[in-house]
Amino acid sequence: MNFGPSDETDLLIFQNYFSPSRHAIFEELGKDRKLVVMYLQSGVDEGRRWVEETPKNYVARRIPTRQIAKVVLPVGHLGLPKKAEVALMVDNNPTNVAMLLLARTVKGIAGRTYLWVEHIPDPSKGQGKTLYQTMTSRGLLRFNDGAASFSAMSDRYLASLGYEGVIRRIPQVVPAPELGAARRRVQTLRRFGYLGSGVARKNVSALRTAVDAILHPDLTLYLAGYDPVDIWPREIACGYIAGLELEAFFNDIDVLVLPSIIDPWGLVVNEALMRGRLVIVSEFCGSSEIVAQIDPRLVCGLTSFEIQAAIEYAISLSTSEVDDRLRRARNVMEGFTVVAAADAFRRL
Structure with missing residues (x-):
């Protein structure tokens, strides 16, 4: 045009x-x-x-x-x-x-x-x-x-x-993933992921400390979007990702964690939820308003202890409880589509 x-x-x-x-x-x-x-x-x-x-x-x-x-x-x-x-x-x-x-x-x-x-x-x-x-x-x-x-x-x-x-x-929105993209079904929550920069306000160090303190043999933390200086036990570094690598990251994880000290929204939350992944988010992220609708216990504080408690709660969920929260997530995200955002602009 x-x-x-x-x-x-x-x-x-x-x-x-x-x-x-x-x-x-x-x-x-x-x-x-x-x-x-x-x-x-x-x-x-x-x-x-x-x-x-x-x-x-x-x-x-x-x-x-x-x-x-x-x-x-x-x-x-x-x-x-x-x-x-x-x-x-x-x-x-x-x-x-x-x-x-x-x-x-x-x-x-x-x-x-x-x-x-x-x-x-x-x-x-x-x-x-x-x-x-x-x-x-x-x-x-x-x-x-x-x-x-x-x-x-x-x-x-x-x-x-x-x-x-x-x-x-x-509404804050992201484009939907391509139809037909392979997606591993999530039944239990053991694989956690972070996607973003490594700056201090993202609070990644508290997340890593929280995961390190949890004594669960199957727990894994995927770190994407930045290059950590060192890798701790049970961590997998993915670096900067986009395209097929981004889809592979979401396929690998069960839960995205966004522990930011402050964040106007955090669109990675939308990206995860639209791909059938649950999210743990800090109460100081704008996107906590949609995560709270799925399960308020997936909204956490900023300390490693508070993040640890949220992760341990997620690990404790049964397959049926995970299915229930994924169903809630799908319902919530119906109001956070590109079409819904465009319609909101049309009403101005």
């Missing part, structure tokens, strides 16, 4: 950079809506390894920008459409100043405007970063008719700003 910057569009959406999950939503949305997505950064700017796909059902453009320290600023011709029925500005720290500079122009283009909000209350952030984020979020909210929130934690973030306006919920 291709149309010039002077054309009108149904939806105008601003994003920091391309991501496969958002691309899937936009492709679905573009089937019956005229959609323009404006990117302010590239994925490599934030260390992402994704390959950017060419849109088929929507138009994607890159706003020329310049980065000063960690702040992204717009420069040159913007290439915005002359009119949009709905526009979504993005609330993300690196691009918030740019978005504030563009906000009045976007407000003049669009019939309705919403602020895309994924921030959550985060006590781990320093005072300066928290002040910057709070001020820019409040500033952007003043330019918008409502907020598009992606989790209950983001709702709480908005409440912490004193925001009392319209909030529309958009």
Whole structure:
């Protein structure tokens, strides 16, 4: 699909950079809506390894920008459409100043405007970063008719700003795995996996300590997404994975564990649940709201002892209890599909 910057569009959406999950939503949305997505950064700017796909059902453009320290600023011709029925500005720290500079122009283009909000209350952030984020979020909210929130934690973030306006919920989703992909049936929970980076806020060290303390002969921990410095007994290092390696990882494990100290959501949770794998997640991840619907005891604290207790509980589940929780997971995930997310955008 291709149309010039002077054309009108149904939806105008601003994003920091391309991501496969958002691309899937936009492709679905573009089937019956005229959609323009404006990117302010590239994925490599934030260390992402994704390959950017060419849109088929929507138009994607890159706003020329310049980065000063960690702040992204717009420069040159913007290439915005002359009119949009709905526009979504993005609330993300690196691009918030740019978005504030563009906000009045976007407000003049669009019939309705919403602020895309994924921030959550985060006590781990320093005072300066928290002040910057709070001020820019409040500033952007003043330019918008409502907020598009992606989790209950983001709702709480908005409440912490004193925001009392319209909030529309958009589900966090990932594309479904390909039909016909081989999948080992899970009956008992013995193989646990972590998928993500090795940075401190992911709390992987607490997970590894928890597994090391459990005296079960069949327990295994698969570590994927990063390269650990050393490998402990009962651990298998998978490194960075994608494509067939990603599918093999989910086929090997019974349970994904996401023990993050703070995480706005954690899309790996969706990836696991959509592939028939249960999840243990920390209470400080946005995705804990869906895991709690499956089994609240699979939501844990941050210490190795709390993670250990959740893993030991999972190990104790019988085959029939595992089947019951997998059934609940399938029911919950019916509301977290690409089609459901696209429909939520259509209702804005």
